[in-house]
Amino acid sequence: MKVSCLHENITKGLSIVGRAVASRSTLPVLGNVLLSTDKSGLKLSATNLEMGITCWIGAKVHEEGSTTLPAKTLIDLVGTLPRERIDLELDARTQTMQVACAEFTNEIKCIASDEFPVLPSAEDDHDLEINVSNLREMIDQVVFVAATDDSRPVLTGVEVKIENGILTFAAADGFRLAVCTSSLSGSDDTHVDVIIPARALAELARIIGDESDVVSITMPPNGGQVIFRVRDVELVCQLIEGKFPDYQQLLPDSYQTRVVMSTEKFLGACRAAQIFARESSYAVTLSVKSGDNPGEDRVEVSANAAETGSNESSIESSLDGDPVEMAFNVRYLTEVLRVIGTPDVALETNGEASPGVLRPVGREDFVSVVMPMHVGR
Known part of the structure; x- marks a missing residue:
């Protein structure tokens, strides 16, 4: 194997696939990046067995071949090299890769590529396509809600459903819920109901960045995996087995209180309150008050800390229904408000012991439910 490539190309490729390298594994090869010649270029792959990422970069192939190199060593080394052409030459007998750039020459011990797990590829066939900006927005609106502990594996993932041309x-x-939807053209006959690891979707959002392309999605016939492809990058991940909880019962059909306010002002009030809520498990109180005259309705956001002090913000609002006082985890509120995406937000509830339902005003494609906190008055 003998390949030449630009410093910027291999740097970008390593930054993409490096996120899938196993941090701890009993298999040394999972700490490596697979380099292989492919279609007159260089293919980089990494996997932790739950998620795999492959990236194709431009390169001049002098001799075909493949091997795996320690990811950290290669990434750290490339980061120190001049921004010039990098030449890679493998001694297949000793499994040693010579990495040369300008006046620098280095040798890295490799592990043979046949020990690296085989990653499925989407090839040219895919099940459906979705606009990058739509997919990124949907991921951003739900991925932070997924659980981070493994006590209930299904909650560490995102339920992805396609039914009647609607992607959900x-x-x-267990403390909050987020649901978003988008219409998919040409998918009326497609039915999908899977659970994708939230970490994999977060990585996908990072990879697609500000691309203005489409993402192709493939479900291999043997099941158990999903493959996303955008331009020269593929991400494959294992699906989570199990049944996602029925969340429809958490979405009330009616409300006793609905208050509309500026998303920016509500977010600002929550950020300020969070500073004073750290000592009280991040509990903040929302007091929805009715004014005597039109335009005088208010939402008061407050937090108290015995050692730090107290905070209170008053936000102009529009109230429909009964005044109410309730408490929520302010971190949950701020995370939702960051992704609402509209100038105004509506907060609905059926009382102080009921969940709070947050909706973007003017859009019906997103809803978030936050369970209340019980604090001493």
Whole structure:
């Protein structure tokens, strides 16, 4: 194997696939990046067995071949090299890769590529496509809600459903829920109901960045995996087995209180309150008050800390229904408000002991439910 490539190309490729390298594994090869010649270029792959990422970069192939190199060593080394052409030459007998750039020459011990797990590829066949900006927004709106502990594996993932031409993402962790939808053209006959690890979707969002392309999605016939491809990058991940909880019962059909306010002002008030809520498990109180005259309705956001002090913000609002006082985890509120995406947000509830339902005003494609906290008055 003998390949030449630009410093910027291999740097970008390593930054993409490096996120899939196993941090701890009994298999040394999972700490490596697979380099292989492919279609007159260089293919980089990494996997932790739950998620795999492959990236194709431009390169001049002098001799075909493949091997795996320690990811950290290669990434650290490339980061020190001049921004010039990098020449890679493998001694297949000793499994040693010579990495040369300008006046620098280095040799890295490799592990043979046949020890690296085989990653499935989407090839040219895919099940459906979705616009990058739509997919990124949907991921951003739900991925932070997924649980981070493994006590209930299904809650560490995002339920992805396609039915009647509608794509639905849902995530929950037992304390909150987020659901978003988007229409998919040409998918009326497609039915999908799977759970994708939230970490994999977060990585996908990072990879696609500000691309203005489409993402192709493939479900291999043997099942158990999903493959996403955008331009020269593929991400494959194992699906989570199990049944996602039925969350429809958490979405009330009616409300006793609905208050509309500026998303920016509500977010600002929550950020300020969070500073003072750290000592009280991040509990903040929302007091929805009715004014005597039109335009005088208010939402008061407050937090108290015995050692730090107290905070209170008053936000102009529009109230429909009964005044109410309730408490929520302010971190949950701020995370939702960051992704609402509209100038105004509506907060609905059926009382102080009922969940709070947050909706973007003017859009019906997103809803979030936050369970209340019980604090001493």
